[in-house]
Amino acid sequence: GNSVTQMEGPVTLSEEAFLTINCTYTATGYPSLFWYVQYPGEGLQLLLKATKADDKGSNKGFEATYRKETTSFHLEKGSVQVSDSAVYFCALSGSASGGSYIPTFGRGTSLIVHP
Amino acid sequence: GAGVSQSPSNKVTEKGKDVELRCDPISGHTALYWYRQSLGQGLEFLIYFQGNSAPDKSGLPSDRFSAERTGGSVSTLTIQRTQQEDSAVYLCASSLGVAWETQYFGPGTRLLVL
Numbered sequence: 001g002n003s004v005t006q007m008e009g010p011v012t013l014s015e016e017a018f019l020t021i022n023c024t025y026t027a028t029g030y031p032s033l034f035w036y037v038q039y040p041g042e043g044l045q046l047l048l049k050a051t052k053a054d055d056k057g058s059n060k061g062f063e064a065t066y067r068k069e070t071t072s073f074h075l076e077k078g079s080v081q082v083s084d085s086a087v088y089f090c091a092l093s094g095s096a097s098g099g100s101y102i103p104t105f106g107r108g109t110s111l112i113v114h115p
Numbered sequence: 116g117a118g119v120s121q122s123p124s125n126k127v128t129e130k131g132k133d134v135e136l137r138c139d140p141i142s143g144h145t146a147l148y149w150y151r152q153s154l155g156q157g158l159e160f161l162i163y164f165q166g167n168s169a170p171d172k173s174g175l176p177s178d179r180f181s182a183e184r185t186g187g188s189v190s191t192l193t194i195q196r197t198q199q200e201d202s203a204v205y206l207c208a209s210s211l212g213v214a215w216e217t218q219y220f221g222p223g224t225r226l227l228v229l
Binding site: 004034036042043044045046049089091101102103104105106107108 | 118119148150155156157158160163165171173174206208217218219220221222223
């Protein structure tokens with residue numbers, strides 16, 4: 001079946017540091033890939049997504065590239081802010097070309113950014 | 116517009132009691148998902164509704180769990196004879212159509228079974 005593996009947290013960084021959160025996946029076919037973010041006290045919300053190989057999703061300074069050859073979708077940001085402190089979830093689902101309509105989520109990676 | 120809402124936000128119950136959790140999806144969204152989020156774990160899929168089709172119940176952990184969706188809108192997740200291991204945050208999400216569409220999540224219901 002499908003699976004998503006994220007790096008363990010928490011990840012602790014100083015403001016303006018470079019961020020990478022690793023995500024790899026196992027899936028049949030050509031899944032769509034997502035990063036969701038959960039800020040303290042709030043529900044999950046979509047951060048970015050990519051629907052085919054080599055697509056780059058981007059939002060709020062975050063980027064992730066769909067790498068089919070390495071089955072990865074690593075999240076990066078060049079300069080984090082305290083307000084980026086949250087839990088980040090990598091996820092996959094089927095796509096228009098097929099695959100499961102039931103999304104699979106990673107365990108989440110907590111990011112703590114201090115001034 | 117209004118997002119996905121869930122009620123109650125918190126629920127404390129005694130072992131053996133039944134609980135009902137409610138989800139109001141975004142108007143016009145045909146797909147609705149229930150998930151369970153336990154401490155330190157990812158999101159565990161429970162059940163999926165799509166339009167008027169029969170729901171996909173493949174993620175329900177036992178027959179104590181059930182869900183319904185009335186009129187293609189509001190959904191209720193019912194847990195009968197609650198157990199301590201049912202303690203978790205229960206999340207509801209809706210989307211315009213199928214899974215590759217963006218999911219919009221509610222704030223969740225935090226359930227504690229004593």
